[in-house]
Amino acid sequence: MFRRRESVPFSFVSEADRFRSNVTPPPRERASVSQMAARSLVGLTIVAGLVGSLVLGMPALSPQSESRPQQTEAATGR
Template sequence: MFRRREAVPFAFVAEAERFRSNVTPPPRERPSRSQLVGRTLIGLTVVAGLAGSLLLGMPALESPQAPSHTMQSEASDGR
């Protein structure tokens, strides 16, 4: 595919990369005390739920333990 060699017809497209605004955004509002407490409680609830599900789910993930004595089949007992 060939490339066009003519200049860009619109000046604002050519200057878009170096445009800087002189307007500063307003400062961020600090969260109130109740918002901080709410976020903390939600975080603790999520962590406690994950820890609880891990503790309750661990027994299901364990493999069954083989008995210490060897089991013999009934056919071998007949002799």
């Protein structure tokens, strides 16, 4: 294939993966006590909802046993 020997006008695009910024981002603010309490309360509510749905849903997932007693072949054989 034909290759051009000219310099690429946008050579900085090929060097983008090696670019390092000299600007540092500002430090993150620490969460207040009320924000941490709210986050933990939301997390506990989600976990409690999942556990509750699992507890309430387990009877529906279990195989149902028949309410009438099973008859053996000896009892039904006439």
